[in-house]
Amino acid sequence: MLVRFVVNNFLSFGKETEFNMLTGDVDIHPHHVYQKAGIELVRTAAIYGANGAGKSNLVSAIAVFRIIIKEGLEATYIDNLKFKLHKKNASQPIQFDIEFIQNNTLFAYGLSIYQQSVEEEYLYKIDQNKEDELIFKRTLTKDKKIKLAIKDDFLQTPKNQLLIELYEEKLLKNNELFLSKYEEVELEELLLTYTWIDNLAILSPHTTLKPIVINSIYFSSDFKYFVNSLMQNYHVGIQEITLKSTHLDEFLGEHSPKLKEEIIIRLNYNDSVRLGKEDAIVVTENTQPSVKELLIIHQNEQDEKVGFDIKEESDGTQRLLDFIPIINYIVNKNGTVIIDEMERSLHPTLLRQLLTKLMEDKNMKGQLIFTTHESNLLDLSLFRQDEIWFVEKDKNGYSDCYPLSDFKPDYGSDIETGYLKGRFGAIPFLGDLKNLNWHQTNGTEK
Numbered sequence: 001m002l003v004r005f006v007v008n009n010f011l012s013f014g015k016e017t018e019f020n021m022l023t024g025d026v027d028i029h030p031h032h033v034y035q036k037a038g039i040e041l042v043r044t045a046a047i048y049g050a051n052g053a054g055k056s057n058l059v060s061a062i063a064v065f066r067i068i069i070k071e072g073l074e075a076t077y078i079d080n081l082k083f084k085l086h087k088k089n090a091s092q093p094i095q096f097d098i099e100f101i102q103n104n105t106l107f108a109y110g111l112s113i114y115q116q117s118v119e120e121e122y123l124y125k126i127d128q129n130k131e132d133e134l135i136f137k138r139t140l141t142k143d144k145k146i147k148l149a150i151k152d153d154f155l156q157t158p159k160n161q162l163l164i165e166l167y168e169e170k171l172l173k174n175n176e177l178f179l180s181k182y183e184e185v186e187l188e189e190l191l192l193t194y195t196w197i198d199n200l201a202i203l204s205p206h207t208t209l210k211p212i213v214i215n216s217i218y219f220s221s222d223f224k225y226f227v228n229s230l231m232q233n234y235h236v237g238i239q240e241i242t243l244k245s246t247h248l249d250e251f252l253g254e255h256s257p258k259l260k261e262e263i264i265i266r267l268n269y270n271d272s273v274r275l276g277k278e279d280a281i282v283v284t285e286n287t288q289p290s291v292k293e294l295l296i297i298h299q300n301e302q303d304e305k306v307g308f309d310i311k312e313e314s315d316g317t318q319r320l321l322d323f324i325p326i327i328n329y330i331v332n333k334n335g336t337v338i339i340d341e342m343e344r345s346l347h348p349t350l351l352r353q354l355l356t357k358l359m360e361d362k363n364m365k366g367q368l369i370f371t372t373h374e375s376n377l378l379d380l381s382l383f384r385q386d387e388i389w390f391v392e393k394d395k396n397g398y399s400d401c402y403p404l405s406d407f408k409p410d411y412g413s414d415i416e417t418g419y420l421k422g423r424f425g426a427i428p429f430l431g432d433l434k435n436l437n438w439h440q441t442n443g444t445e446k
Contacts, residue, residue, distance in 0.1 A: 001034065001041055001367055002200075002336045003099035003106065010064070010094050011057040012399040014083035019058060021045060021367060024386035024405030031362045032384055037106040038128045042387050044359065045369040046377055047401070049391035054399030055371040058391060059340040062202060065096045065111070069197045073116055073175045085397040093119050099126070100336075102196045108132070109179070109193050117174040123193060135189045138178050146172055154187060201326065205341040209322045210279040210310065214292050215272050216325060217243055218283060227324055233357075234350060236317055239305060240297040248282060248289035251275075264289060279310060294321070315345035320354075327358065330366030342370035352377060359383070 004020040007013045023033055023040040034041045049055045067075050083089040093114035100107055105125060112120035123135040137149045146168050155161050163185070172178060182190035203209075216223040224241075231238045252260055263282050266273045267289060272281045280293045294310040296317075310318060326337050343351050351374060358364060359382055378388065385405040393399050 001036055001101045001334060002369070003039065003041060003101060004097075005062060005099075006095070006097040007058070007061040008095040009083050009089050009092050010061050010081055010096075011083065012054040012393065012397065013057065013061065014086060014089055014396075014398045015400075016095070017400055019045075019047075019389065019401050021369075022386070024384075024403060026384045026386050026405055028380060029359070029384045032359065032387065036101045037104050039106070041101075041367070042384060043364060043367050044383060044387045045367075045389055046383060046387060047369070047371045047389045047391060048373070048375075048378070049371075049401075050393075053393050054391045054401070056340050057399060058401065059202065059204075059338055059371060061096065062200070062338060063204075065098070066197055066200055066202065068096075068111070068113075069177065069179060069194065072177070072180065073113065073118070077116070078113055079115060083398075098197075100196050102192045105192075107135075107189065107193055107196075109197075111177070118177060121178055123179070123189060125189065135187065136178060138172075140174075144174070146174065148172075148178065150187075199335055201329065201335065201337040203322075203326070203337070203339045205344045207322065208279060209325050210294060210318075211274045211281050212325045213321055214243060214279070214281050214294055216328075217241070217294075218281070218292055219271070223328065226328055230324060230327065231320070234320065234353060236320070236350075237298055238296055238317070239299050241321075242295050242297065243292045244295040244307070245285070246291045246293070248291055251280075251291040260289075316347055316350065319345040320350070323354070326368075327354075330358070330368050331361060331364050332366075334365050336367040336369065339368070339370040341372065343372045343374040348374055348376055352382070356382060 002021050004018060004022070006016060006018045008016040021041045021043075023042055032043050034043055047055050047058065064076055064078065064081065068078070078094055082092075082094060093112045095110070095112045097108065097110040100109075106127070108122075108124045108126055110120070110122050111118065117140075118138065119140055121136075121138040123137075125133040125135060127133070133151065134149065135151050139147050139149075141147055148164050148168050150160075150164055155164070167178070167181070167185075172181070178185075179190055179194055182194045213227065217227060227241050231241060248260060248263065259276070263273050263275070267282065267284055272283045272292075274280075275282055275291060278293075280291050282289050282291055284290070296308045296310060296313055297305050298308060300306050310321070326339070329335055330337055346354075355377065358368065377383070385407075386403050388404040389401055390404070391399055391401045
């Protein structure tokens with residue numbers, strides 16, 4: 001589970017800025033609190049702010065951090081993403097620090113990057129009652145040589161001592177993460193850290209998870225039941241969600257022999273293969289490749305079932321389907337999911353109904369973090385004060401974020417009205433619109 005994320009000198013975060021899932025001085029909705037590794041964490045965070053305030057930049061910071069861990073510094077030219085409004089930031093590194101809980105253990109991992117080079121990297125195991133335990137710390141000497149400090153237990157053997165010396169001298173390049181060597185270096189904590197970051201789910205407004213829905217429906221009757229129960233509960237006119245089948249040859253036609261060959265080869269090693277950018281998967285049925293797509297069943301006036309392609313459904317229904325694997329994941333797993341612009345294409349009432357269902361579930365196991373403009377969710381009957389966050393920019397262009405619990409509003413307070421009136425910041429100052437002359441072009445009135 002996510003405990004804390006700190007970013008510095010990235011996009012609009014020109015100064016060190018912290019977002020966290022720690023509990024505040026709040027006593028409502030106690031079932032929203034997890035007790036993990038000796039600390040208390042909330043399970044949800046709704047992040048508000050004006051357009052351009054930095055909400056999506058916070059999600060981008062976590063997403064870019066994850067890309068660097070998984071794919072290396074080469075995957076993104078990160079120096080272009082520095083804070084650009086002040087020249088001094090150009091000569092400073094970009095920094096990411098994250099605290100998370102894996103296997104009921106609290107870890108802290110951090111990165112400092114300058115000119116596509118790792119200046120510092122560290123991993124600690126944190127115990128609230130003891131001194132932090134060093135797993136490793138990687139620094140640069142004055143002559144830009146890599147120096148590795150490793151926990152004492154690992155250095156008990158001459159073999160491991162030699163291995164670390166080789167990494168310092170030859171094996172670890174300045175643009176590589178020591179964390180990325182988790183397969184070669186037998187440090188369990190490296191694998192635990194990489195695995196946790198790899199499992200962190202981040203959804204942009206345009207992310208589609210329909211192939212995952214298809215795959216899960218095909219291979220799991222329990223998931224199919226979950227999907228249909230959920231969709232029927234939201235009364236969007238859907239009777240059933242099932243799958244339709246098409247032979248691969250018929251689906252592709254005669255003009256894609258190379259693609260067909262690639263898919264069949266991949267099917268030899270996988271239970272299913274996503275079909276390019278289509279919302280479809282390919283499986284093997286009766287030794288033949290079969291394309292599976294979503295089929296949405298509605299009922300007509302004669303009580304007959306009528307099937308619709310997913311593309312014929314509204315954007316809201318399609319967006320709701322994208323959320324189903326996420327809902328299933330956080331209800332049943334200890335993972336963390338981050339969604340940017342959760343309200344996109346969803347009716348406000350449907351979004352509130354979806355979140356109310358989640359918030360009332362006392363058996364929910366995961367964490368949900370999302371950005372939104374939807375002010376009708378600013379309700380203390382739905383969220384705790386420490387589950388509502390705001391992002392705003394100051395006059396110098398620096399983004400900052402802070403929880404509603406910093407303001408200590410009463411449980412009965414009208415949070416939505418207070419937010420819209422600017423009581424908590426994080427909304428734009430629009431000025432006097434009466435002075436806006438939009439009929440004037442190039443200084444000439446028409």
